[in-house]
Amino acid sequence: MGQLSLKGVVKRFGNQTVLHGLDLDIRDGEFLVFVGPSGCGKSTLLRIIAGLEDLSEGQILLDGQPIHDQPPAERGTAMVFQNYALYPHMTVADNMGFALRMAGVSKPQIREQVLQAAKSLQLENLLERLPKELSGGQRQRVAIGRAIVRNPQLFLFDEPLSNLDAALRVQMRIEITRLHQALNNTMIYVTHDQVEAMTMGQRIALFNGGKIEQVGEPLTLYNAPKNEFVAGFMGTPRINFLPVKVDAVAKALLIQGQPMHGQLSEPWPWSLASAAVKIGVRPEHWALGPPGQGLPGKLALVEHLGDAVYLHVQLAGASDMTCVKLSVSSQHFDQGENLWLLPDLQRAVWFDASQNRLPL
Ligand SMILES: Nc1ncnc2c1ncn2[C@@H]1O[C@H](COP(=O)(O)OP(=O)(O)O)[C@@H](O)[C@H]1O
Ligand SMILES: [Mg+2]
Numbered sequence: 001m002g003q004l005s006l007k008g009v010v011k012r013f014g015n016q017t018v019l020h021g022l023d024l025d026i027r028d029g030e031f032l033v034f035v036g037p038s039g040c041g042k043s044t045l046l047r048i049i050a051g052l053e054d055l056s057e058g059q060i061l062l063d064g065q066p067i068h069d070q071p072p073a074e075r076g077t078a079m080v081f082q083n084y085a086l087y088p089h090m091t092v093a094d095n096m097g098f099a100l101r102m103a104g105v106s107k108p109q110i111r112e113q114v115l116q117a118a119k120s121l122q123l124e125n126l127l128e129r130l131p132k133e134l135s136g137g138q139r140q141r142v143a144i145g146r147a148i149v150r151n152p153q154l155f156l157f158d159e160p161l162s163n164l165d166a167a168l169r170v171q172m173r174i175e176i177t178r179l180h181q182a183l184n185n186t187m188i189y190v191t192h193d194q195v196e197a198m199t200m201g202q203r204i205a206l207f208n209g210g211k212i213e214q215v216g217e218p219l220t221l222y223n224a225p226k227n228e229f230v231a232g233f234m235g236t237p238r239i240n241f242l243p244v245k246v247d248a249v250a251k252a253l254l255i256q257g258q259p260m261h262g263q264l265s266e267p268w269p270w271s272l273a274s275a276a277v278k279i280g281v282r283p284e285h286w287a288l289g290p291p292g293q294g295l296p297g298k299l300a301l302v303e304h305l306g307d308a309v310y311l312h313v314q315l316a317g318a319s320d321m322t323c324v325k326l327s328v329s330s331q332h333f334d335q336g337e338n339l340w341l342l343p344d345l346q347r348a349v350w351f352d353a354s355q356n357r358l359p360l
Helices: 042-050 092-102 107-120 136-149 166-183 194-200 218-223 228-233
Strands: 004-013 016-026 031-035 057-062 077-080 154-158 186-191 203-208 211-216 240-247 252-255 258-260 277-281 286-288 295-304 308-315 322-327 338-343 349-351
Touching: 004 042, 016 042, 016 057, 016 211, 031 042, 031 194, 042 077, 042 154, 042 186, 077 136, 092 107, 092 136, 107 136, 136 166, 166 194, 186 194, 194 203, 194 218, 203 218, 203 228, 211 218, 211 228, 228 240, 228 277, 228 349, 240 322, 286 322, 308 338
Parallel strands: 031 186, 031 203, 077 154, 154 186
Antiparallel strands: 004 016, 004 057, 203 211, 240 252, 240 277, 252 258, 277 349, 286 338, 295 308, 295 338, 308 322
16 A cells, blocks of 8 residues: 655755645555656655655655654655666666665565566666666666565655656656556656656646645646646646736727637626736647737747647737647748737636636
């Protein structure tokens, strides 16, 4: 079993508070991702769960039992770090079996467990090598294997793929997801990369400045973000925020001063008339309108990705650039040309003056 509960977890370094009373329940067997910008407290919380750092206030319960006062080795957790942290003078097999040897497990038993873990990570042929004789991806696999042999109730990963090149990251991402499907242990995975979070997490906890902004399934955070921070963090290129005025008399929405007719269907938020509201429109939720329809702008930059094209458009009156993602067509674009953009208002997300999503 590996059901983890965090209750009111506070962490202070001196007089600086870096975790502000976190509550979180992680289900047995769940793959949960902590994501957020650098410095928001993800590693600190993971290290507190592992016992490498004390908490200042609060409780950590594993299967209902408090573990925050136990020494790390007795908590049933195993951690994988970004920098691998392998013993350079030990072979792969000895690195992987080290914790078992320290725990007094018999040699044949260690060999058996190491071999089994090595098989699941395609390391069988590398067991006699030293870490310096391995590639970065292989070293990270050894670090993961070292965690597997301990058969922990809880796996903790801290940015384990950040030192790998892009192609290997994609491959390891899939391997770790498959490993979770095979082992079914509870896993907490820390990353600053929202693509890793979206693709790997069964649920995501999005951190911001020592607080959790939202916990939920990846598509919930993407489609129904609680606030502007969540909307802006999830998705690349970033969602576009635009100020909106609701004109209840003309039954029109004014975006950037331009009336949006024709696309509206009830119920529309006429009660918001005169309120300072914003909409968020993701790059894939725009279309190009015929001249005179939608929002006028100038094409500042085109990026061709092969399967899609990103148009960076300077809308009239807007301070930020708006990004439009189109599936590739044979259409040709000229930098500096005038375009008219139509937002898909059915899929737009609305935010109030305090940056929280309006439930429409
Ligand atoms: N040992 C420490 N002493 C003082 N401050 C620390 C220590 N470890 C982390 N911090 C601070 O705590 C905050 C959160 O850090 P961290 O958990 O490493 O963030 P993340 O992993 O999300 O990038 C940062 O402001 C960092 O400077
Ligand atoms: Mg970190």
